Amino acid sequence: MSRYQQLAARLKEQIQLGYFAPASRLPSVRQLASEHGVSLSTVQEAYRVLERDQLIVARPKSGYFVAEERKAISRPEQSKPPQRPMDVSLWEDVLAMLLGHGVDAVCEFQHAMPDMASSTLKPLLKSLYELNRHRPQDGMKYGHIQGDAGLREQLSRLTASAGCHLMAEDFVVTSGCQEALSVCLRAVAEPGEIVAVESPGFYGAMQAIKAANLKALEIPTDSRDGMSIDALRLAMDQWPVKAILVTPTVNNPQGYVMPLEKKQALYQLAQEFDIAIIEDDIYGDIAFDYPRPKTLKSFDDDGRVLLCSSFSKTLAPGFRVGWIAPGRYRDKVTHIKYVSSSMCPTLPQLAIGRFIREGGYERHLSAMRQHYRKARDLMLEDIRRFFPEQTRVSYPEGGFVLWMELPKKYDAVKLAERAKQAGIILAPGQMFSATGKYRHCLRFNFIDRNHASREAALRTLSELLPECQLSPS
Amino acid sequence: MSRYQQLAARLKEQIQLGYFAPASRLPSVRQLASEHGVSLSTVQEAYRVLERDQLIVARPKSGYFVAEERKAISRPEQSKPPQRPMDVSLWEDVLAMLLGHGVDAVCEFQHAMPDMASSTLKPLLKSLYELNRHRPQDGMKYGHIQGDAGLREQLSRLTASAGCHLMAEDFVVTSGCQEALSVCLRAVAEPGEIVAVESPGFYGAMQAIKAANLKALEIPTDSRDGMSIDALRLAMDQWPVKAILVTPTVNNPQGYVMPLEKKQALYQLAQEFDIAIIEDDIYGDIAFDYPRPKTLKSFDDDGRVLLCSSFSKTLAPGFRVGWIAPGRYRDKVTHIKYVSSSMCPTLPQLAIGRFIREGGYERHLSAMRQHYRKARDLMLEDIRRFFPEQTRVSYPEGGFVLWMELPKKYDAVKLAERAKQAGIILAPGQMFSATGKYRHCLRFNFIDRNHASREAALRTLSELLPECQLSPS
Ligand SMILES: Cc1ncc(COP(=O)(O)O)c(C=O)c1O
Ligand SMILES: Cc1ncc(COP(=O)(O)O)c(C=O)c1O
Numbered sequence: 001m002s003r004y005q006q007l008a009a010r011l012k013e014q015i016q017l018g019y020f021a022p023a024s025r026l027p028s029v030r031q032l033a034s035e036h037g038v039s040l041s042t043v044q045e046a047y048r049v050l051e052r053d054q055l056i057v058a059r060p061k062s063g064y065f066v067a068e069e070r071k072a073i074s075r076p077e078q079s080k081p082p083q084r085p086m087d088v089s090l091w092e093d094v095l096a097m098l099l100g101h102g103v104d105a106v107c108e109f110q111h112a113m114p115d116m117a118s119s120t121l122k123p124l125l126k127s128l129y130e131l132n133r134h135r136p137q138d139g140m141k142y143g144h145i146q147g148d149a150g151l152r153e154q155l156s157r158l159t160a161s162a163g164c165h166l167m168a169e170d171f172v173v174t175s176g177c178q179e180a181l182s183v184c185l186r187a188v189a190e191p192g193e194i195v196a197v198e199s200p201g202f203y204g205a206m207q208a209i210k211a212a213n214l215k216a217l218e219i220p221t222d223s224r225d226g227m228s229i230d231a232l233r234l235a236m237d238q239w240p241v242k243a244i245l246v247t248p249t250v251n252n253p254q255g256y257v258m259p260l261e262k263k264q265a266l267y268q269l270a271q272e273f274d275i276a277i278i279e280d281d282i283y284g285d286i287a288f289d290y291p292r293p294k295t296l297k298s299f300d301d302d303g304r305v306l307l308c309s310s311f312s313k314t315l316a317p318g319f320r321v322g323w324i325a326p327g328r329y330r331d332k333v334t335h336i337k338y339v340s341s342s343m344c345p346t347l348p349q350l351a352i353g354r355f356i357r358e359g360g361y362e363r364h365l366s367a368m369r370q371h372y373r374k375a376r377d378l379m380l381e382d383i384r385r386f387f388p389e390q391t392r393v394s395y396p397e398g399g400f401v402l403w404m405e406l407p408k409k410y411d412a413v414k415l416a417e418r419a420k421q422a423g424i425i426l427a428p429g430q431m432f433s434a435t436g437k438y439r440h441c442l443r444f445n446f447i448d449r450n451h452a453s454r455e456a457a458l459r460t461l462s463e464l465l466p467e468c469q470l471s472p473s
Numbered sequence: 474m475s476r477y478q479q480l481a482a483r484l485k486e487q488i489q490l491g492y493f494a495p496a497s498r499l500p501s502v503r504q505l506a507s508e509h510g511v512s513l514s515t516v517q518e519a520y521r522v523l524e525r526d527q528l529i530v531a532r533p534k535s536g537y538f539v540a541e542e543r544k545a546i547s548r549p550e551q552s553k554p555p556q557r558p559m560d561v562s563l564w565e566d567v568l569a570m571l572l573g574h575g576v577d578a579v580c581e582f583q584h585a586m587p588d589m590a591s592s593t594l595k596p597l598l599k600s601l602y603e604l605n606r607h608r609p610q611d612g613m614k615y616g617h618i619q620g621d622a623g624l625r626e627q628l629s630r631l632t633a634s635a636g637c638h639l640m641a642e643d644f645v646v647t648s649g650c651q652e653a654l655s656v657c658l659r660a661v662a663e664p665g666e667i668v669a670v671e672s673p674g675f676y677g678a679m680q681a682i683k684a685a686n687l688k689a690l691e692i693p694t695d696s697r698d699g700m701s702i703d704a705l706r707l708a709m710d711q712w713p714v715k716a717i718l719v720t721p722t723v724n725n726p727q728g729y730v731m732p733l734e735k736k737q738a739l740y741q742l743a744q745e746f747d748i749a750i751i752e753d754d755i756y757g758d759i760a761f762d763y764p765r766p767k768t769l770k771s772f773d774d775d776g777r778v779l780l781c782s783s784f785s786k787t788l789a790p791g792f793r794v795g796w797i798a799p800g801r802y803r804d805k806v807t808h809i810k811y812v813s814s815s816m817c818p819t820l821p822q823l824a825i826g827r828f829i830r831e832g833g834y835e836r837h838l839s840a841m842r843q844h845y846r847k848a849r850d851l852m853l854e855d856i857r858r859f860f861p862e863q864t865r866v867s868y869p870e871g872g873f874v875l876w877m878e879l880p881k882k883y884d885a886v887k888l889a890e891r892a893k894q895a896g897i898i899l900a901p902g903q904m905f906s907a908t909g910k911y912r913h914c915l916r917f918n919f920i921d922r923n924h925a926s927r928e929a930a931l932r933t934l935s936e937l938l939p940e941c942q943l944s945p946s
Contacts, residue, residue, distance in 0.1 A: 091808055098618045098811065116613045125609045132602035140589045140789035145571045175648050175814035182812050191664040191686060208812040212663060286649035312694035320818050335564055338571065339655050339681040341814055345793050345821070 002261055003038055004045035010412035011046060014056050015066055026056060028066040041084060048289070052224070052395045054380075063435070073384050076392040076405040078228060081218030081437060085239060088210035092420040094203050097427060099144040100420075107443045107457035110427035112268065112401055114286075115371060120364035123407075124315065125179060128351040128366025137473045138346040145338055147173020147323065147466075148346055151353035155323055158356065161291060162284060163298025164307070166325050171320060172337050174346050176322040177282045182208040183340055184306040184324060187332040188276040189214050193242040195278075200229050200403065202252045202442070205245055205373035209434075216434040223394040223403065226251060226258035229265050236273050243276040249293050251282035253403040253432055253443040259291050269297040273305075276329070281309040282322075285365055287398035289371050294396065303328030311352060313399065314365060319348040372400045379446035382455050386462035400447045403429075406465075407439045413439055414468040415461065422464070424457045440470075475734060476511055476806075477518035481753030484519060488528055488539055499529060499537040514747075521762070524828045525852075539928040546857050549727075549865040551701060551879040554672040554691030556710055561683035561907040567676050570900060583900035583919045585874055587733035588844060589789045593778045594836035597788065603822040609650065612820040615736050618811055620646020621819055624826035631829065634759060634764060635722075636771025637780070639798050643664065645810050646817050649795040650755045650783035655681040656720070656813055657779040657797060660805040661749040666715040667882055668751075669708060671700050671886070672877065673905035673914065675725045678718055680918065682907075689907040690714060695934045696867040696876065699724060699731035702738045709746050722766050723756035726876040726905055726916040728869025730766050740772040747777075749802070754782040755795075758838055760871035784825060785839060786872065790839060792821040845920060851917035855928050859935035873920040876902075879913045879938075886912055887941040888934065895937070897930045913943075 001009070014020060027035070028045045028358040036043070047064055050056045054073070056064050067390045070114060097110055122472040133137065139144065152168035159166050189195055191213035199204065199218035199341065209216045217239060226248055235241065246266070248258035258266070287293050297307040306329055306431045310322030321344065326333035355361050376396050383393055383404065392405040412428035421428050429441025448454065474482070489492060493578035500508070509516070519536055521527045527546070529537050558673065605612065618696055619625065625641035632639050646652040662668060664686035670678065672691035682689045689710060700720055708714065719739070731739070743750045749773040752769045760766050771782040779802055783795030794817065799806035799882045828834050849869050856866055856877065865878040879885060885901035892899050902914025921927065 067835065095618075095807070095811075111615070113614060117611065125605075129602060129605040129609070132598075133604045136598045136601070138791075140791040141586060142584070142790045145568075175817075178812065179814040182814070186684065204812065204815070207808065211659065211809050211812040317615045317815075318611075318613040318819055320814070320816075332569070335680065336684050338568075339651065339653070339677065339684040341652040341793070342677070342790075343793075345646075345818060346791055348818070 004029045004042045004049070007038060007046040008049040008157050009044060011050060011399055012055060014048075020066045021125060022066050022069045024271045025062075026066060030033060052397065056377065073380060074379070076223040076394060076403065078220050078222045079139070079199045080220055081250045081433065082435065083235065085194045085215035086207045086434045088216050090203070090431050090433070090436055091210070091432045093428075094207060094245040097431065100425060104423060105425050106449075108425045108448045108451045109442075109457070110425045111171055111445055111448070113317060113445075114313050114314070114400060115368060115447055118364065118371075120360070120367045121315065123360045124414060126349055127354050128347065131347045131350055135347075138350065139345065143332065143346040145343050146171065146342060146392070147352035148349040148353060154353045154356040157348040158285070159295070159297070159307070162281070163294035163423045164325065169331070170325050171350060172324045172326060172330070172333055174322040174324055174337060175341055175344055175377060176312055176317065176320045177280065177308050178204050178208070178322070179340060180308035180310065181245070181278065181280060181335070182212070183333055184308060184326065184329070185209060185212045185214060186277065186336050186418055187326065187329045190243040196232060196241045196244045196432070200249065200253050200429060200438055202247060202280065203431040206434050212280050214460070218434055221254075222256075222316060223254050223392075224256055224384045225262055226256055227266070229262060231398060232266070233269060236269070238406060241273070243278055245278040245280065245348070246296070247280040247282070248296060249281055250287050250396070250398035252283060252399070253401055254394040255399055255402055256394065257287055257397045262297050263294070264299055267296055267305070270304060271302070277305045279305055279307050283313050284309065285314050285401040286368055286372065288369055289397065290366070290369065295452055298323065300327060306333070314361070314368070315352065319350055319352065320344070321348050335454070338432065342409045354468070372398070373427045375400065375447045375451070376402070378451055379444065379454065382458045386458050388465070401443055401445050403440045403443060406442070407468050408440050410440050410465060411468050411470045412442045415442070415464060418464045418467070418468060419461055422460055424460060475514045476615075476683070477522070479941065480509060480519040481509060483602070483603070484523060485526070485528060491538045495539050496668070498535075498540050499531040499539065500503040500585070501536055507675060510935040521919055525870065527868070539935045541601065543745045546637055546853060547865045548867060549696040549876065551693050551695045552672045553693055554710065554906065555908065558667045558688035558690045558886055561679045561689050563904050563906070563909055564680060564683070565681060565902045568902075571900060577896060578898050579896035579922075581898045581900045581917075581921045582927045582930070583820070584918055585786070586790060586918075587786050587788070587842060587873060588920055591844075592845050593833070593836065593840045594788065596831065597828040600827050601820065603783055604820045604823055606833040608820075612922070614817065614819070615825035616816045616819040618816050619670060620644065620817060621822040621826060622936065627826050631758070632768070632770070632780070632798065635754070636642045641799050643777050643803070645797045645799060645803070645806055646785070646822060647795040647797055648811060648814055648817055649785055649790065650753065650797070651677050651681070652720070652810070652813060653751060653783065653795045653797045654678050655782035656809045657751045657781060657802070658682060658685045658687060658716070658801065659809050660799065660802045661751065661779065662715040663862045667712055669705060669714045669717045670907070671724065671755055673726055673902060673911055675720060675753065676904040677884065679907050686733065691907055694727075697729055698735055699729055699804070700739070702735060702742060704740070706742060709742070714746070714748060717743060718751040718753065719769070720753040720755070721756055721769060721873035723869070725762050725872070727867040729867065730760055730762070730870045733767060736767070736769050737772055740769055743777060744775070747803060750778045750928055752778050752780050754780055756786050756841070757782065758787050759841055759845065761842055762870065763839070763842065770798065773800060788825065793817070794821050794825055832894055845871070848873065848920045848924070849875070851924050852917065852927065855931045859931050874916055874918050877915045877917060879915070881913050882942050883913050883938060884941050884943045885915045888935065888937060891941060892934060893935045895933055896931060
């Protein structure tokens, strides 16, 4: 156990023993650091853990307080997927969800789109429009196959804040993070080979594994800190795993941030077995912690990490601007990216590059962080109010989605069908597995519409729940 | 021999025998039709053949004339590629060409970009910036996975003029034709399987075959009418060919249009062997004949043709808007397109859809047809003037590229290196083969810069040629 974990455990014990009363103020970070002879950041880390576990709450400008006494929401336990490589199925479910836009919906919990109405996006839209007006020719030619050099310079700055040392020429711009993942999978593994993934994990990555004729090996994953390193090692001892595909910083669907030491351990394991890591960092820049958590790529001294991301969760998915920092796989990645869709449209790249350079991106992120964090707390509170006590919910440390585990007797697919009739669109859990596990789970977007709509929708769902038990078959 | 071929042969004989003097006027289409008791379109077809063979020239509004006496340019003979499936190589050459933008070039013969400065494109650019200005939100969301429905309706109209009966739901929009080809290859063939291709053929398709772990079987191809059906049948008898990938209407690099009966024979062969056809129609809408030639897809009564195209050659490649009409492969194609790059940016789709609907597309094409045709004739004339007599050149029936075969003793790769120092960028032929054939060939764009620049550049090339003989090694 590291320093901050020890401190967190001690404080937790003290809270549970009643040393600190419910709703009372906790010592300041500075005070606690000097009491325990540890650094300020150790105390901050420890408080972060307690906050995640909802034992304490942070009140801006006033400090940390013990949570009020209440029915607690538990986190999902570590998952137990089948311990062997599997073909990915479930495409029909994914397609149905992709097509199931809720035109007349009252609430759409299924999608993973950020807030795009914020005024902090205005400078970006303005420069996009101006480029289209005054430099249309720049948008008409075939551009550079690795993407616009100006944008890649900004990517090099951005990723520095995630602990990376990358130059403009180390990036390949892609049509979103989806293309990034697909290209990387095909660059590191041959048909028939095995890729280790989180479970639950992002369905788009699972489907890319299927399309590349690879097999998915789902690794037990904890809703607090991600893929189990022990389970991963066991799996790698047993199977010839070719690559690990992970979303360690603000995971989709669970929202956890894998702690830094665990990231390091994961990297070392990949090194030991000499395999590649595809790191999906698409939500990394909207972790609620600021400065943002470091990437796995930050440890990468031999180029085995292929960092993938896009602006789909930080700005807007419709721009379709993503990227890869492919490390030692650059040549292969460039080839596969070229055949996959040739170059990417130039004007969105120019506009986004300028937006970052002029500080708009940071300002937007800072507004979104606050907004999403608040929405998360409201959502967790609503779920606690409306849902059965045994419901488990992940605690997102960034982004705008969370993962709910209903008591096992419920069928989330049935619930999604009923809910749809009431105008509420859901993403049931089975798509987040290669093989249809998690039928009692759901991923929720917690920023769709407004809080009143979400609250009403959650209440409706809780009323539908009793009719949605698994058939005894 | 069909009617028009008989008529063409007869007229050719008469010209060669001197019945019609050089530069003299030929009978009108109507006159000849009644003389020979054939239809107007048969005469038109026959005149088209003679025009292609440069025995006659068409003068708008005055009719057809016998060509002036001159040194003729011959067409390349049918190609003789290796008659077995091969792994595709040559990526390094393709990459070098993609990166070799001639910033300070005096003439760029290597690229395949259309004229994008034409005023007929203005309404499209206007609606693009207006959409960016007034409906930016439409460009930010994830859109429909098959693409914008309004654009797909227009595609259904467009392809009707190429003989297809397709509904909006029969299309999947892609990031250019490159993505279309890649997706289709992966949808119809499994790793290790064989795809028959034209030789020479488009390098992007060859590289997509490589990336999908497929093998290319190059089929002997004639510079006048495309892939040899006999050679294809022989190859299919011998090898388990899984699909045929062809660009039959305005081929890249040669520019021929495969005659309709030959298209039908190709389709019937695919039917007989029960395999798929991937039809690349990217240049089809700028065939010089109007109405445009029919597609292979127009024969497709059992859904085995996957029609691929984009607006990259008709409007501008930077928009990255392409499409697939995948026939019976729609489900698989939709899956692979989704994992490949998710949906495509919406605003360019909206703008292009509107441009077609409002007639701008047709107007633009009609201007480009005239422009390119004139440029072709100038280019052929310049080549005749400057290049050695044994040089062979294809006769493009649309588009803006042609294929040159130098006498075998010359090395086009060496020529490209020398030319680059003189600011002239070339596309040597070996990239258009899976295995590096055609080192004495080149593809030329004939609309870059203006005629004076092209003329000067061609003269320079002819002067460099003597130094560029193949080493005796
Ligand atoms: C974890 C993760 N990776 C990748 C993607 C695909 O992103 P993009 O829209 O940029 O292709 C998503 C989108 O939902 C995602 O959640
Ligand atoms: C025959 C052919 N097919 C496909 C493509 C790729 O087109 P796009 O730029 O639309 O991806 C090209 C582009 O050069 C081409 O010439």
